[in-house]
Amino acid sequence: MLLQSFSRAVQLLLSGNREVFFIAFTSLQLSSISILISSLISLPLGVLLAFKDFSGRRVIIIILNTMMSLPTVVIGLLVYSLISRSGPLGGMGLLFSRGAIIIGQTLLSLPIIISLVYGAISRIDRRLPETLTTLGAHPGDIFIMTLKEGKTAILSALLAGFGRVIGEVGVSMMLGGNIRWYTRTLTTAIALETSKGEFELALALGLILLVISFAVNLILHWLVKDER
Amino acid sequence: MKKLYLLMILLVLSAATLAGQSGELKMATTTSTENSGLLEVLIPSFEKLTGIKIKVIAVGTGKALALGRSGDVDLVLVHALKAEQLFVQQGYGVKRYNVMHNDFVIIGPADDPAGIKAQKSAARALKIIGAAESSFISRGDDSGTHKKEIELWQQAGISPKEKWYKEAGQGMGAVITMADALQAYTMTDRGTYLALQDKIELMVLIEGDPLLFNPYGIIAVNPEKHPHVNYDGATGFIEWLTAPAGQKIIGSFRKKGEILFYPDAIE
Known part of the structure; x- marks a missing residue:
């Protein structure tokens, strides 16, 4: 079955099946946007956690690490209860939309990215920000310099987050609703085809997901390496 | 860094395609109708005719009715007669129409x-x-x-x-x-x-x-309970589905030569 699925995956990619491409693109797009939003929040927070001493920092880090094991379905449920028409944000009509998936995936990736960014930045010499400050650098400049210093590790953090969201099915299924030509992602399509007994096709879609993930890793590593 | 910025700008631009349209319907239905492939034939013909897009959320009947009760969908196409009647009685649905059976x-x-x-x-x-x-x-x-x-x-x-x-x-x-x-x-x-x-x-x-016997019914969510629902769109789809046009598609739908659903709305 594995071999057949493999050839099916290649076939699907080569035949230019419009729906498969749409589904793959949806997965890639939603996960990328989620990671982008998540990194806008996580990078400053991670740096702050690493460089600023304040009471309760340990507690925050422990909580973040715990949140990394939060099941996707639970995050789906939390967001669902907020954006359903009967929830506090129901008026926005977000449930079963792409926006809903992005919200869920962003939340899903926050703990893992913040934790890993924190880990990456903590390894940087703490004298760096101090020295930069005495040299008269703005906090903004220090932030950028720090990120550049921890570039490779931060990249790994973002890719770990990306891996978590593009491979998840709970949030996408519950908040997106697996709507054809709209919120159907690779993972919800895999779940659907599995339920229909189309194991070969499901596995082929899984292989396509891996190909995408591989390509994203390759491109980002190339981008960062190029900067050196 | 420039390349990274470029990538981000591309992402933000692509996000513009995320906004939903107003001329659309959300329909909760059961896995049996979706998995059979019937909807993949029905919905495109309706969309072509009216320009209204239908988004299908395929879940179990219980969940589908719950989505109707909370107003998260505009109509439901399900198969549990008693639960459907209760749904209408309690005012969540307007009226139940026979669609088909298997x-x-x-x-x-x-x-x-x-x-x-x-x-x-x-x-x-x-x-x-x-x-x-x-x-x-x-x-x-x-x-x-x-x-x-x-x-x-x-x-x-x-x-x-x-x-x-x-x-x-x-x-x-x-x-x-x-x-x-x-x-x-x-x-x-x-x-x-x-x-x-x-x-x-x-x-x-x-x-x-x-x-x-397994009858399927379709019900529009009551706009008096949930003013935001697309009631006109929902009744439009129900009228089409229960009229000869929709019923003919159901009756002629076959999988491996076998009839899967028998139309019920017209004698």
Whole structure:
């Protein structure tokens, strides 16, 4: 079955099946946007956690690490209860939309990215920000310099987050609703085809997901390496 | 860094395609209609005709009705007559329309370990399965099929809680696959069984009992309960589906040469 699925995956990619491409693109797009939003929040927070001493920092880090094991379905449920028409944000009509998936995936990736960014930045010499400050650098400049210093590790953090969201099915299924030509992602399509007994096709879609993930890793590593 | 910025700008631009359109309908329906492929034929013809986009959320009947109650969808296409009537009675739905029907069957291993094959009555067959303590897989997910199955167990006078009775909590396709792997009995709508027939060894053992009749109804969510719903769009779809145009598509839909649904809206 594995071999057949493999050839099916290649076939699907080569035949230019419009729906498969749409589904793959949806997965890639939603996960990328989620990671982008998540990194806008996580990078400053991670740096702050690493460089600023304040009471309760340990507690925050422990909580973040715990949140990394939060099941996707639970995050789906939390967001669902907020954006359903009967929830506090129901008026926005977000449930079963792409926006809903992005919200869920962003939340899903926050703990893992913040934790890993924190880990990456903590390894940087703490004298760096101090020295930069005495040299008269703005906090903004220090932030950028720090990120550049921890570039490779931060990249790994973002890719770990990306891996978590593009491979998840709970949030996408519950908040997106697996709507054809709209919120159907690779993972919800895999779940659907599995339920229909189309194991070969499901596995082929899984292989396509891996190909995408591989390509994203390759491109980002190339981008960062190029900067050196 | 420039390349990274470029990538981000591209992402933000692509986000512009995320906004939903207003001329659209959200319909909650059951996995059986979606998995059969019927909707993939029905919906494009309606969309072509009216320009209204329909977004289908395929869940169990219980969940579909819950989505209607909370106002998260504009209409529901489900199969659990009593629950549907209650849905309308309580004011969540406006009116229930007959759309189509098919039937449930009880399937099991070809060698039929409990020996139910000769039975005409589905309830009697379940009673025999219970007495023989043969494995039975239940949907266990409050779907229309699950509701029907519970009704039949009640008829049989058994409340199965023993080890031989396994509640899977999954969709029909998954349950059939599981029953096949465990060589167990299960109850399914005929459509899903036909769709999976080539991949499994289980056979239809009980069919034709009037109790196994499986009617599908369609209901627009009441705009008085949920003012934001697209009521006009929903009634438009219901009118089309129950008129000759929609009914003809249902009646001529075939999978591997077999009719899966029989139109009910016109005599």
